[in-house]
Each structure stands twice: as C-alpha cells, then as structure tokens.
Amino acid sequence: MSALLGLTGSEILILIGITFVAGLVRGFSGFALSAMVMASAVLILPPVELIPICWWLEMSASLLMARGGWRDADRGVVKGLVIGSAIGLPIGLALTQAVSVEVSALIALSLLIVLAASQLVKLRLPFLATPQGLYGSGLLAGIATGLASIGGMVVALYVLARDAPARQMRGSLVLFLFVSAVISLFTLLAFGVMDQQATVRGLAFIVPTMAGVLLGQRLFTPKYEPYYKPFCLSLLIGLACLALIRTLVA
Numbered sequence: 001m002s003a004l005l006g007l008t009g010s011e012i013l014i015l016i017g018i019t020f021v022a023g024l025v026r027g028f029s030g031f032a033l034s035a036m037v038m039a040s041a042v043l044i045l046p047p048v049e050l051i052p053i054c055w056w057l058e059m060s061a062s063l064l065m066a067r068g069g070w071r072d073a074d075r076g077v078v079k080g081l082v083i084g085s086a087i088g089l090p091i092g093l094a095l096t097q098a099v100s101v102e103v104s105a106l107i108a109l110s111l112l113i114v115l116a117a118s119q120l121v122k123l124r125l126p127f128l129a130t131p132q133g134l135y136g137s138g139l140l141a142g143i144a145t146g147l148a149s150i151g152g153m154v155v156a157l158y159v160l161a162r163d164a165p166a167r168q169m170r171g172s173l174v175l176f177l178f179v180s181a182v183i184s185l186f187t188l189l190a191f192g193v194m195d196q197q198a199t200v201r202g203l204a205f206i207v208p209t210m211a212g213v214l215l216g217q218r219l220f221t222p223k224y225e226p227y228y229k230p231f232c233l234s235l236l237i238g239l240a241c242l243a244l245i246r247t248l249v250a
Contacts, residue, residue: 005201011044016208019057023209025235026061027216029228030170031156031177032236033061033209034149035112039239043246046101047108047148049201051093052194054149055181056202057209062178064213072171077134077162078179081155084138085145085180086187092146093191102247108148109244113237115144115153119160120233128161141176145184152177 002009022036034054041050096104127133137158141151155176159169188194220228 001204005204006197007044007201012204014044015041015205019205020208020212022057023061023212024216024219025212025232027213027218028220029216029232031152031173032232034058035116035153035236036239038108038148038150039112039236039243042105042108042243047104048096048101048193049198051096051146051149052188052198053202053205055184055188055194056199056206058149058177059181060206060210061213062174062181064210064217072167073175074168074172075175077159078172078175080131080134081138081141081158081176082179082183084135084140085142085151085176086138086183088139088142088144089146089151089184089187090142090191092143093187093193094146095143096147097191097193104147105247106244108150109240109247111144111148112150112153112240113244115150115157116233116236116240119153119156120230120237122160123157125157125161128158133158133161141180145180151180 001012005012007015018037018040022033022040025036026033034057037054037057038047038050045053095107099107125133128137137154141154141158144154145151152173155173156169159172185194
C-alpha cells in the first residue's frame with residue numbers, strides 16, 4: 001500500500017485520520033472538507049498534490065449530500081458561481097505550478113487563514129451581492145480552488161454578503177461544490193495534476209471521508225446549527241496557523 005500511494009505507513013494513517021475528521025466537519029457544516037485537509041496535510045504533501053486528492057474527496061462527499069443541496073440551494077446563484085469558477089480554476093492552477101512547493105504551501109495556508117477569519121468575524125462585503133459580485137466571487141473561488149482547493153470558502157463569503165438563510169447557504173455550498181467538481185475535472189486533467197498516483201490516493205481516502213460525512217450528518221442537530229460554523233472555522237484557523245508556523249521554521 002505504501003508503495004502504491006507513494007507514502008509511508010505513518011503518513012497513510014495520519015491522512016486517514018485527517019480525511020475522516022474533514023468528512024465529519026463537512027457532514028454537519030456543509031463545507032470546509034478540502035480546507036481541513038489542506039490545513040492539516042500540507043505538511044505531508046504539497047498543495048499541488050493535495051488538490052486532486054481533495055477533488056475525489058469533495059466528489060464523494062457531494063454525492064452523499066447533493067440531494068439536500070439541490071432542494072435547498074439557490075440554483076441561479078450556483079450557476080453564476082460555477083461559470084466564474086470554471087474561468088478562475090486554470091489561473092489558480094497555473095500560479096500553483098509556477099512557484100516552489102514551500103511558496104505554494106505558504107500561499108495556500110495564508111489564503112485559508114484570511115478566508116476563514118473573514119467568515120468567523122462575519123465580514124460582509126455588500127458589493128458581492130450584485131450581478132458583478134456573483135461572477136467575480138465565482139472567479140475568485142476558482143482561483144482559490146487552483147491555489148488551495150478552498151473555493152467553497154470564497155463562495156461562503158458571497159452567500160454571507162447576500163444574507164441568505166443558513167439552510168439555503170448550506171445547500172448552495174453543497175451544490176456548488178458538486179457541480180464545480182464535475183467541471184473542474186477536465187481542467188485538472190489538462191494541467192496534468194490529476195494523474196494516476198493522484199487518482200489512487202484520492203480513491204484510497206474516500207472511505208474514511210465518507211464515513212466521516214455520514215457520521216457528521218447523523219450528528220447534525222438543527223438547534224446547534226449556529227455553533228457549528230464558528231467551531232469549524234476556529235479549528236480551521238488553528239490548524240492552518242500551526243501548519244504555517246511549521247512551514248516557516250522548517
């Protein structure tokens with residue numbers, strides 16, 4: 001297994017734990033799967049290798065949660081975001097491949113911390129809630145996906161600016177992540193990021209991810225919904241800060 005995945009036994013066990021917890025968070029919050037993986041696993045693999053793995057994990061989680069997302073999401077908004085994201089993804093991937101592993105990790109972690117902190121303090125940017133803001137947010141989400149597979153964090157900021165109901169926000173995020181993942185596969189293949197090893201790794205970690213998602217959905221309790229997001233964001237910021245410090249001192 002180690003030879004097949006190109007990872008040591010301890011790295012595999014750590015990644016199993018990371019993907020399970022990330023799936024758990026995604027199950028009850030509706031977002032942050034890739035962000036959790038990126039914040040925790042960037043010390044094991046560089047962002048450019050984590051991005052295709054996150055694609056498989058997001059797709060598996062989205063298949064489990066797509067039904068609720070389709071029912072609750074604002075489909076017009078999701079369409080605009082997906083179009084913008086499809087344009088932005090190649091830009092983000094090109095930037096990721098143009099810099100060193102260390103620099104790409106620093107960019108990914110810094111971007112993750114800024115976006116998570118912006119959501120935690122409920123930063124509202126009114127200009128996002130416009131037609132231009134819709135496609136601009138999608139574009140930025142695509143770039144963020146190409147840099148760190150965290151486009152969902154940008155979309156969450158957009159939905160926050162629209163002051164949408166929590167259930168609609170969760171549904172829109174779920175549906176966006178599903179549809180954009182289908183479209184982004186072609187871009188990942190074109191850039192050579194989704195190769196055989198990335199596919200094997202992604203498939204290997206689908207099981208713990210799906211187990212986490214299913215458990216997270218069972219743990220989801222509507223009356224505690226206001227507390228899920230702050231908890232997840234605080235955890236995310238903490239993990240990203242630790243990874244950033246270790247990257248800087250390494």
